[in-house]
Amino acid sequence: MTLDEGYVKYQSLWTKAPAPHAAAAEELETWRQPLYEAGLIGEYEEHGIGYGNISVRCGEPGQFLISGTQTGRLARTDKSHYALVTSWNLRSNLVCCVGLVQASSEAMTHAAIYQLDQHLGAVVHVHSKDLWCHYMNNLPTTAPEVPYGTPEMADEFRRLYRDSDFRRTQLAIMGGHEEGIVSVGATLEQAAQRILQINSAFQWPPGSGDTETSGMS
Numbered sequence: 572m573t574l575d576e577g578y579v580k581y582q583s584l585w586t587k588a589p590a591p592h593a594a595a596a597e598e599l600e601t602w603r604q605p606l607y608e609a610g611l612i613g614e615y616e617e618h619g620i621g622y623g624n625i626s627v628r629c630g631e632p633g634q635f636l637i638s639g640t641q642t643g644r645l646a647r648t649d650k651s652h653y654a655l656v657t658s659w660n661l662r663s664n665l666v667c668c669v670g671l672v673q674a675s676s677e678a679m680t681h682a683a684i685y686q687l688d689q690h691l692g693a694v695v696h697v698h699s700k701d702l703w704c705h706y707m708n709n710l711p712t713t714a715p716e717v718p719y720g721t722p723e724m725a726d727e728f729r730r731l732y733r734d735s736d737f738r739r740t741q742l743a744i745m746g747g748h749e750e751g752i753v754s755v756g757a758t759l760e761q762a763a764q765r766i767l768q769i770n771s772a773f774q775w776p777p778g779s780g781d782t783e784t785s786g787m788s
């Protein structure tokens with residue numbers, strides 16, 4: 572496990588105040604719950620480092636509400652555990668957010684994905700060693716030399732959206748971010764269900780993990 576997980580790599584302008592959009596926070600908690608129960612969002616206990624994060628568009632165009640940094644270990648979340656990303660700049664690696672917690676260390680990756688297509692309404696980032704190993708290069712996969720949370724990762728998602736099947740699969744493997752998987756969708760429900768479905772198909776019944784991914788979109 573790479574130990575840089577969880578550290579904010581972008582420059583952050585954080586306004587510590589309650590994030591608006593409480594209803595969106597409730598929706599995030601609704602879909603975070605089954606992801607947490609499946610272990611797709613959680614904490615690496617040996618390192619005390621949370622993983623997995625979830626966001627949905629809300630507010631002004633380009634803005635989104637995202638789980639806060641180091642909230643992965645929490646069994647339950649409420650509006651105090653989310654931050655609204657109000658603006659960002661990929662090239663200067665800057666993220667501005669407002670919330671009682673700071674936005675997830677992977678907020679820049681979420682921002683880059685929203686920028687690809689205005690019809691993408693939600694981004695779910697989970698960790699699963701099994702799914703990551705199994706779908707590496709079977710699903711659209713970002714380059715192994717590119718770590719998460721960098722402008723280069725943003726470029727990788729742009730490349731996948733343009734040149735790979737990502738637009739159809741709505742699922743991608745982060746080749747340079749161990750165990751990292753991204754699911755997107757027009758709605759939060761779509762993005763969450765997609766990853767929950769491949770996870771349960773992989774877990775049970777035995778052997779179904781070899782199921783082809785075609786038709787999954």
Ligand SMILES: [Zn+2]
Pocket residue numbers: 622623677696697698719748751
């Ligand atoms: Zn991650």
